[in-house]
Amino acid sequence: MTVAADSVTSLVQSVDWLAIAPPTITAVVALAVLVADLFVADRQKPLLGVVAIAGLAAAIVTLVPLRKGDRETFCLTSDADACSYTADHFTLVIQFLVLGGALLTALLSLTDTREKLPAGEFWFLLLSSAAGAALLPASRDLATLVVALEVASLPAFALVGLRRGDRLSSEAALKFFLSSVTATAVMLLGISFVYATTGTLHLTQIAAELENVPAQLDTLAKAGVALTLVGFAFKTAAVPFHFWVPDTYVGAPLPIAAYLSVVGKAVGFSGLILVTVIAFPAYADIWGPAMAVLAAATMTAGNVAALRQSADRRWSAVRLLAWSSVGQAGYLLVPIAAAAYSSDDQIGATVAYALMYTVVNLGAFAVAALVARTRPLNRISDYRGLYATRPLAALAMGFFLLSLAGLPPGIIGLFAKVTVFSSAVDAGLGWLAVIMGVNVVIALYYYLKWTAILFRAPEPAAEGPETAEPARGRAPAPVTVVIALTAVIGVVLSGYPQLVLRFAANSLF
Secondary structure (H helix, E strand, C coil), X not given: CHHHHHHHHHHCCCCCCCCCHHHHHHHHHHHHHHHHHCCCCHHXXXXXXXXXXXXXXXXXXCCHHHCCCCEEEEECCCCCCCEEEXXXXXXXXXXXXXXXXXXXXXXXXXXXXXXXXXXXXXXHHHHHHHHHHHHHHHECEHHHHHHHHHHHHHHHHHHHCCCCXXXXXXXXXXXXXXXXXXXXXXXXHHHHHHHHHHCCCEHHHHHHHHCCCCHHHHHHHHHXXXXXXXXXXXXXXXXXXXXXHHHHHHHCCHHHHHHHHHHXXXXXHHHHHHHHHHHCHHHHHHHHHHHHHHHHHHHHHHHHHHHCCCCCCCCHHHHHHHHXXXXXXXXXXXXXXXXXXXXXXHHHHHHHHHHHHHHHHHHHHXXXXXXXXXXXXXXXXXXXXXXXXXXXXXXXXXXXXHHHHCCCCCXXXXXXXXXXXXXXXXXXXXXXXHHHHHHHHHHHHHHHHHHHHHCCCCCCCCCCHHHCCCCCCCCCHHHHHHHHHHHHHHHHHHHCCHHHHHHHXXXXX
16 A cells, blocks of 8 residues: 555656746736636727736746756656756747747737737737747657647637638638648657657657667658658748748738747747757758758748749738748758757757847838838838838838848848858858858848838829828837837847857757
8 A cells, every 4th residue: 555655656746837937827828818808898908918918028037037947847757857848048048039029929919909800819819829839949758849839830820810801811821720730740640650669759768769779660760750840840931831921921910920930930940959959869861961951942942932022012022021931941940950960059050040030020020010001012112212201110121121131230130141151061061051152142132122122212192092101100109119129139139249149059958
């Protein structure tokens, strides 16, 4: 009887509530908003947005006491080193990125939830997705990774299609959902192969078991590794899993397109890093070349498609940002590929680039949201003369575009590209560095072309609401705050780019 009692006691674990505070607070606030929506009068619905923003801010604050990166919980009683949740430096940096991105998205969405979108559902879905995104980088077993990925993704499908009665929105949500479900099914098949080969789902144990795979299971293990990467490659919008991006961004509310472009990518890249660097180092000869080819194909496809966008085409500005995000995903894949050929230190380059990309891309979408208030078709040509009517918004947009291009005064963009380029060279991937250099030149053309349009003389006003000057009307305060905040952060980081590298260096495992 005593033995049985001791056995039961050994299975009981204490939960480190501080370690899991960031995603937990976000999820609890999401539920609170959903319940409050049932009782709050329509005129008080804006308070739900305030609560959501406060919840995200509180989740970010809880990262401060975790800064040592030495906490873990939900560990196996038989192996204390095999834990399902780890709050290390990598986790904290990615959680800061996704929660910060969600916070800026929430600010950007305040006006839309007052005017166009159902407030309660919107804030619940956004916070739920952010909770999953914050959980994923801390996950250290494949089951938790899949759960976190789906918690981040399922609310995003609904967010894309939340504009009721809008055909484009419904179509975008359907495409996003079907393609994501297919990718997830393939990934689950790969995970089942990995489990059949290793007998475990914990990443550290998988790495140990894959070192000595029996010959008869080697093919199964290789197939499992390849298929597991598919789901995360879809989230990063890597070729050939990128086809959903332009239509989804066009159909989604602009703040949600911004959210998917930064937080959605952070989820995919953190998942890729965890499974490749921690779980599958023994099969680096499989995923390393695959990541290198994906990086080259993704940056090329994204930049070539962005280059072909017509300035007068409907929603061409959003489509260009969408294809640009695909091209940027290619750059982000380069250090992951390099990690297969050198050391884990290369991962810091991906994190540094992701931090830069998050700031400037959210800023660019914020300006697009501002212009869309008077130019709902959001064509690139609609930005002509923006400097004459909204000089500060035009200067900010020019800075964001030049940062994405890697040109001064966007020094942070140049610094991030040089860091990624160096990781490829250091890993002996000279051919990939050359392809990246060619793509950077291609991207310069369409970024500079859009920047030049901002400062041209405005066209003569014509009849109709869509031809009104892009500056007419007062800018909403939340949108102005996001533009100003991202611009200030971008300028500060351009002056002190070493801050990003130092911050990213702390993300190493």
